[in-house]
Amino acid sequence: MVSTPNQLDxxxxxxxxxAGRLSVREVAQSVLERIELRDPAxxxxxxxxxxxxxxxxxxLDGRETRGLLHGVPVGVKDVINTRDMPTEHHxxxxxxxxxxxxxxxxxxxxxxxxxxxxxxxxTEFAATNTGGPTRNPHDPERTPGGSSSGxxxxxxxxxxxxxxxxxxxxxxxxxxxxxxxxxxxxxxxxISREGLKMYSATCDTLGLYARSGRDLxxxxxxxxxxxxxxxxxxxxxxxxxxxxxxxxxxxAEPATREALATAAGVLRDGGAEVAELELPEIFEELPxxxxxxxxxxxxxxxxxxxxxxxxxxxxFHEMVLGTDTVDSIGWPTGTPDVADFRAAYRVxxxxxxxxxxVASPFDVVLTPSAPGEAPIGIGNTGSSVFNSLWTLLQVPVxxxxxxxxxxxxxxxxxxxxxxxxxxxxxxxxxxxxxxVAARTDDVAPSLPAMAAFR
Amino acid sequence: MVSTPNQLDxxxxxxxxxAGRLSVREVAQSVLERIELRDPAxxxxxxxxxxxxxxxxxxLDGRETRGLLHGVPVGVKDVINTRDMPTEHHxxxxxxxxxxxxxxxxxxxxxxxxxxxxxxxxTEFAATNTGGPTRNPHDPERTPGGSSSGxxxxxxxxxxxxxxxxxxxxxxxxxxxxxxxxxxxxxxxxISREGLKMYSATCDTLGLYARSGRDLxxxxxxxxxxxxxxxxxxxxxxxxxxxxxxxxxxxAEPATREALATAAGVLRDGGAEVAELELPEIFEELPxxxxxxxxxxxxxxxxxxxxxxxxxxxxFHEMVLGTDTVDSIGWPTGTPDVADFRAAYRVxxxxxxxxxxVASPFDVVLTPSAPGEAPIGIGNTGSSVFNSLWTLLQVPVxxxxxxxxxxxxxxxxxxxxxxxxxxxxxxxxxxxxxxVAARTDDVAPSLPAMAAFR
Numbered sequence: 004m005v006s007t008p009n010q011l012d013x014x015x016x017x018x019x020x021x022a023g024r025l026s027v028r029e030v031a032q033s034v035l036e037r038i039e040l041r042d043p044a045x046x047x048x049x050x051x052x053x054x055x056x057x058x059x060x061x062x063l064d065g066r067e068t069r070g071l072l073h074g075v076p077v078g079v080k081d082v083i084n085t086r087d088m089p090t091e092h093h094x095x096x097x098x099x100x101x102x103x104x105x106x107x108x109x110x111x112x113x114x115x116x117x118x119x120x121x122x123x124x125x126t127e128f129a130a131t132n133t134g135g136p137t138r139n140p141h142d143p144e145r146t147p148g149g150s151s152s153g154x155x156x157x158x159x160x161x162x163x164x165x166x167x168x169x170x171x172x173x174x175x176x177x178x179x180x181x182x183x184x185x186x187x188x189x190x191x192x193x194i195s196r197e198g199l200k201m202y203s204a205t206c207d208t209l210g211l212y213a214r215s216g217r218d219l220x221x222x223x224x225x226x227x228x229x230x231x232x233x234x235x236x237x238x239x240x241x242x243x244x245x246x247x248x249x250x251x252x253x254x255a256e257p258a259t260r261e262a263l264a265t266a267a268g269v270l271r272d273g274g275a276e277v278a279e280l281e282l283p284e285i286f287e288e289l290p291x292x293x294x295x296x297x298x299x300x301x302x303x304x305x306x307x308x309x310x311x312x313x314x315x316x317x318x319f320h321e322m323v324l325g326t327d328t329v330d331s332i333g334w335p336t337g338t339p340d341v342a343d344f345r346a347a348y349r350v351x352x353x354x355x356x357x358x359x360x361v362a363s364p365f366d367v368v369l370t371p372s373a374p375g376e377a378p379i380g381i382g383n384t385g386s387s388v389f390n391s392l393w394t395l396l397q398v399p400v401x402x403x404x405x406x407x408x409x410x411x412x413x414x415x416x417x418x419x420x421x422x423x424x425x426x427x428x429x430x431x432x433x434x435x436x437x438x439v440a441a442r443t444d445d446v447a448p449s450l451p452a453m454a455a456f457r
Numbered sequence: 458m459v460s461t462p463n464q465l466d467x468x469x470x471x472x473x474x475x476a477g478r479l480s481v482r483e484v485a486q487s488v489l490e491r492i493e494l495r496d497p498a499x500x501x502x503x504x505x506x507x508x509x510x511x512x513x514x515x516x517l518d519g520r521e522t523r524g525l526l527h528g529v530p531v532g533v534k535d536v537i538n539t540r541d542m543p544t545e546h547h548x549x550x551x552x553x554x555x556x557x558x559x560x561x562x563x564x565x566x567x568x569x570x571x572x573x574x575x576x577x578x579x580t581e582f583a584a585t586n587t588g589g590p591t592r593n594p595h596d597p598e599r600t601p602g603g604s605s606s607g608x609x610x611x612x613x614x615x616x617x618x619x620x621x622x623x624x625x626x627x628x629x630x631x632x633x634x635x636x637x638x639x640x641x642x643x644x645x646x647x648i649s650r651e652g653l654k655m656y657s658a659t660c661d662t663l664g665l666y667a668r669s670g671r672d673l674x675x676x677x678x679x680x681x682x683x684x685x686x687x688x689x690x691x692x693x694x695x696x697x698x699x700x701x702x703x704x705x706x707x708x709a710e711p712a713t714r715e716a717l718a719t720a721a722g723v724l725r726d727g728g729a730e731v732a733e734l735e736l737p738e739i740f741e742e743l744p745x746x747x748x749x750x751x752x753x754x755x756x757x758x759x760x761x762x763x764x765x766x767x768x769x770x771x772x773f774h775e776m777v778l779g780t781d782t783v784d785s786i787g788w789p790t791g792t793p794d795v796a797d798f799r800a801a802y803r804v805x806x807x808x809x810x811x812x813x814x815v816a817s818p819f820d821v822v823l824t825p826s827a828p829g830e831a832p833i834g835i836g837n838t839g840s841s842v843f844n845s846l847w848t849l850l851q852v853p854v855x856x857x858x859x860x861x862x863x864x865x866x867x868x869x870x871x872x873x874x875x876x877x878x879x880x881x882x883x884x885x886x887x888x889x890x891x892x893v894a895a896r897t898d899d900v901a902p903s904l905p906a907m908a909a910f911r
Binding site: 104110196226356423 | 538540544554555556557558559561562564565568569645646647648649650651654655658659680681683684685686753754756757758760761762764765777794795796798799802803806807809810813875876877878
């Protein structure tokens, strides 16, 4: 028996449980103890029923066939339907609401033998930047990011090995950067979004959190992501990496500038070729295009909520009625009409086709995950300015953890692939993460904020 | 009291019920009588509980506020979640399954006061061309089309005024053409798809059936479709119409060629300018691109079903595993790899942006709805070759009924708009439909197949 199964990554848990050296009940007990210890400080969960978790664990222990995720503890963002737990979207109307059918991703996780632990805190409908109760495990005064606040925090805090998030702007990658874990925002819809709350059909993507690169590769197996069209790399040597500062570079804080430079240095030290990728001028329109598309698609997505819930925050009503003057992150929306929306889609279409060309000389692209370390305060979950571009382009993005900013907080960098090259992006991110960890151990031996709980 | 409320269109029902001249119970009774009479021949319903319908009607009669669709009887395709009726997807695993939460569109319909009558027959997961039990109301030996078989048939047969369908290839427009009703496949995601079974995230669209152009305009109000960016036309005079035969023209049967020519003539007689719209060469790739995208997105969409339901038809398993050699309509799939999928998305992106330009000289485009009249036999629901192009382009399409083919069966034509110009397309379709009806009354006074039941 492993003494603290909650500390294991998913690959290790599944290896032990499948071999019969660890029971799922032991995993469940360890995870529940960790949550009991840490929940008052972190508050990652919107629903947790310890008795139900133990019952599920016993059910899994009784199974004859053991799936790829046998007994792996998973947290589920509370905008994803679960037939045996409430799905509340952090909004008044759905308190206690239990969908009768699992989301497709939950169904797949059950087939793989995952242990569903509970629902994690989201911002309202995963559509706002208004933080819930969750705190950053590395510093309770700071946001864990959002909207997948609870999922990022629970994985970072060793409460679960894996968690599900979603991303419409930067809702998966940003919390990963702020809390120091791996995350994959896969190619748009390469994992089914059926059974998830919608906001933007163009941008909404299921996201995955884990504490190791190999876990993301395991999850790529579980979710049957595409077979690679070339052998996956086993070292950094010879990798062709595009360094993309994006049109948002002016908003990068010193911590992010340094993190990107450090990551590029680690890649070069490992033998990768790192060259600048300057995006064509039309890409400068994408931040505006992203906001326009969310605004139009939010109008459709929240129409039924607008009609049924007069008490919703004004943001939702105004988005549906087209009377909003600022968007979810406080930027002016202007007064776009149908022609503006159509133009926005046209630019997005063109950029998506174009990106596939401009990225083709590279295996992957290196780019920031967030403007800096997690901001102080939990009322606002931070900026998605370095994520929304890639979300709109529908390409796979992996957050690589391991770097630390001046405040001692984690800071991630992103590895971006072309559409359906998720496994290549995951492999490169894992190699970079390992190299970063090796270097960090050398240069920055102590991580004070992390030492507090690990 | 109106003697046969089931014959009224939605606008007439709502006008009467809102004014208090007709009770919703009377509507329900009339509809249930019609269904009782005709269901043995048409078989449009997968779930119908008359007592529950009457109870809903009484509930609506007791409401103080009366919505835009107060008491309008609506059929719901059985891939759309309803919290008080099963949602079975015409597949074994979901027999008796009741989702705990309504799809967003159902929620909106309830807010508008619609009378939800029951669930209508779909092909399995709305993904195959294998017909269910539903027959074409105009000729029981012929298919009503699919996959929204029951919805098209129920509206055509005066069993409900409105029905919901979905379209991934031609699943809304084709049944409308075959059964002789209006249908709107709106701009992609301009009506929320939350709570619907997914197949292709790129193509899946909620569809609407009705028996009049004004009903589609009413539904555009209910679903809060975009405000028009110019005054809507009130006559055909001066309309600029592009005539688009599409790259599939070789597959158009004489009936469709004649229908398109007749519709163009009606438009010209009404004072519209009709000019050829020749699509750029790259559009010839779209049929292949559409099939590739469905194949890749079906892999994600049906992964959970593949894992949980070994008894599913081989088509679904093979699509997930990439071992399929023919697609859902029997065409060879080839052996596309990731690069082929990526190329397919690139072509789709380019065509979407390009179409917006080439369509800009026109108000709307006129194009076929189907290769011909409804084929004989109910085992196969027919071809989507004239629909999949527009579905992939994500533009609004309206089927205009009123024309009749050589076998005496209905044959529709499509009016296509640019993205988010749904109301313009609906208005033009209504004007064309009225002009066609006027002409048909003159040229073809009797519709033998329709006379049998109207």
